[in-house]
Amino acid sequence: MHEWALADAVISTVERLYEENGRKRVLSVQVLIGELQRIEMEVFSMGLQNLLSERPFSYDVFHFETEKASFRCNACGSEWLLEEHAGLGEEELEAIHFLPEAAHVYMRCPACGSPDFVLERGRGVTIKSIDLSDD
Amino acid sequence: MIDPRLDVIGKRLEPVGRIIPVSSAKGGVGKSVCAALLALSFAQRGYRTGLLDLDFQGASAHLLLDVRLDFPEEESGIKPLRAGNLDFMSFVAFSREHAVPLRGSEVSQAMLELLAITIWDPLDILLIDMPPGIGDEIFDVLRYLRHPEFLVVTTPSRLVLHVVERLLAMLSELKVPMVGVIENMVRSGTDSQAAQLAETYGTTLLGSVPFEEGIDDLLAAAARGNPLPETLADGIRSITARIAPAAR
Numbered sequence: 277m278h279e280w281a282l283a284d285a286v287i288s289t290v291e292r293l294y295e296e297n298g299r300k301r302v303l304s305v306q307v308l309i310g311e312l313q314r315i316e317m318e319v320f321s322m323g324l325q326n327l328l329s330e331r332p333f334s335y336d337v338f339h340f341e342t343e344k345a346s347f348r349c350n351a352c353g354s355e356w357l358l359e360e361h362a363g364l365g366e367e368e369l370e371a372i373h374f375l376p377e378a379a380h381v382y383m384r385c386p387a388c389g390s391p392d393f394v395l396e397r398g399r400g401v402t403i404k405s406i407d408l409s410d411d
Numbered sequence: 412m413i414d415p416r417l418d419v420i421g422k423r424l425e426p427v428g429r430i431i432p433v434s435s436a437k438g439g440v441g442k443s444v445c446a447a448l449l450a451l452s453f454a455q456r457g458y459r460t461g462l463l464d465l466d467f468q469g470a471s472a473h474l475l476l477d478v479r480l481d482f483p484e485e486e487s488g489i490k491p492l493r494a495g496n497l498d499f500m501s502f503v504a505f506s507r508e509h510a511v512p513l514r515g516s517e518v519s520q521a522m523l524e525l526l527a528i529t530i531w532d533p534l535d536i537l538l539i540d541m542p543p544g545i546g547d548e549i550f551d552v553l554r555y556l557r558h559p560e561f562l563v564v565t566t567p568s569r570l571v572l573h574v575v576e577r578l579l580a581m582l583s584e585l586k587v588p589m590v591g592v593i594e595n596m597v598r599s600g601t602d603s604q605a606a607q608l609a610e611t612y613g614t615t616l617l618g619s620v621p622f623e624e625g626i627d628d629l630l631a632a633a634a635r636g637n638p639l640p641e642t643l644a645d646g647i648r649s650i651t652a653r654i655a656p657a658a659r
Binding site for chain 1: 412413414415416417418419422423482483485486487488489502504505506509510511512513514517518520521524525527528530
């Protein structure tokens with residue numbers, strides 16, 4: 277259910293931009309969902325819908341796009357996708373779900389075993405774009 | 412790209428009264444010990460108290476407070492763990508006793524996430540156990556938290572005082588509110604320079620914490636309800652009284 281906290285964050289950002297831009301009508305909000313955080317979309321959507329009551333924009337303006345998580349090793353330069361990374365247990369995945377940086381605790385570069393890697397994309401919830409009406 | 416977490420951190424910390432990062436420019440001076448002692452003392456005096464451990468790579472406050480490391484409960488966010496009558500949050504809830512090999516930008520990301528998803532109950536005081544040094548965590552605390560009041564820990568060591576002076580100088584230069592300085596690991600008869608140093612940078616020496624053999628175990632026992640040795644309890648009580656004089 278911590279998806280609700282992230283839904284709350286998204287709504288807070290949209291609301292701030294709505295206010296800062298003279299309360300222009302919100303036409304669309306593109307939300308990027310990174311694979312690493314394993315957001316439960318049903319719970320996240322339910323959070324958005326519940327938290328949107330009495331807001332000046334509705335759930336219909338939200339559009340979701342998922343992004344695969346990919347990594348690059350600082351030590352050997354190897355690149356890999358989350359889906360190619362074997363061996364993560366349920367507890368480890370749960371820790372990464374709460375806090376994606378826990379990936380650095382439980383994952384190693386598949387090529388050289390280094391913990392010194394970067395998450396290049398696909399971390400968690402970000403807002404890709406917000407379109408407001410011109411009128 | 413817009414990071415929505417930045418817009419919700421203020422709301423998450425709305426129920427929190429004072430935010431006191433316990434910091435030092437030098438490692439090994441007892442920041443975690445002081446933060447844990449202060450947390451226990453405030454809670455004992457009736458303050459609703461929380462402790463946030465932002466020393467991700469050297470997390471130890473959970474050991475001092477004998478915190479059981481379960482995944483936090485979820486309830487429209489995550490709920491802090493309980494340590495006696497304290498609220499507690501730390502990366503260690505997710506990393507357990509594994510190494511946490513993070514670069515600076517990853518530390519910032521993890522800190523933002525914790526601040527954005529942790530749902531604090533109303534607190535009078537939130538102490539933050541900061542990592543040593545003047546780096547990402549200090550800048551992030553200054554950037555994302557409203558009105559942090561820094562508490563700086565030193566020891567009587569000349570070397571530590573020199574390094575701590577750099578932090579005091581920077582906080583003073585940035586006009587960051589400082590609640591004061593604590594001198595830790597003080598042995599009787601020590602000729603202290605800490606008071607003078609604090610005054611130089613417009614703050615005050617709140618008091619001294621005596622050197623105590625086996626402090627880690629004493630603290631864990633205190634977190635379970637056992638009394639601290641009298642000199643230690645007196646020292647920390649007088650410091651908490653100076654930080655927040657009016658007991659609830």
